[in-house]
Amino acid sequence: MDITVRVEVQYHAPANAVTRDVLEMFRSTTWVRFMMRYVSPRLKSSSPADQAILDELENQEAAEVHEGDECVICMSENPCDGHVALPCGHSFHYPCISSWLQNQSTCPVCRFQFPKAFTG
Incomplete structure (x- = not known):
C-alpha cells in the first residue's frame, strides 16, 4: 500500500536567513520530530471510505437537486458537476464528496459511517 502525505507549512524565516539556512532547518532532525509530533496523530485518525463506496457513487445517476440545496463541502448550489x-x-x-471520502x-x-478502506 502506498500512502502519499502532503504537508503545507507556513514558515516565517528570520529576516537575515538565506535559502540554504531555511533548507537546512527543514532537513534537521528537530524539524522532522516537530512535524511528526503534529502530523502523526492526524494520519492515525485518517480513515478513508472503502473504494467500493467511491466506485458506487461514480456510477450513480445525478441526484435530484431541490431549490436551495447546496453542497455543504464547497457551499455552492451550482449543479454543473451533478449531485450524488x-x-x-x-x-x-x-468531486466534492469523492475528495471528502x-x-x-x-x-x-x-x-453516517461508511465502511473504511482499512482498519488497524
Whole structure:
C-alpha cells in the first residue's frame, strides 16, 4: 500500500536567513520530530471510505437537486458537476464528496459511517 502525505507549512524565516539556512532547518532532525509530533496523530485518525463506496457513487445517476440545496463541502448550489446522494440522503457534488471520502469515512452532515478502506 502506498500512502502519499502532503504537508503545507507556513514558515516565517528570520529576516537575515538565506535559502540554504531555511533548507537546512527543514532537513534537521528537530524539524522532522516537530512535524511528526503534529502530523502523526492526524494520519492515525485518517480513515478513508472503502473504494467500493467511491466506485458506487461514480456510477450513480445525478441526484435530484431541490431549490436551495447546496453542497455543504464547497457551499455552492451550482449543479454543473451533478449531485450524488449518499445512503443517508444527503447530496453533494460528486468531486466534492469523492475528495471528502478519500480522507474521511463519514457523511460531512450527519456523520453516517461508511465502511473504511482499512482498519488497524
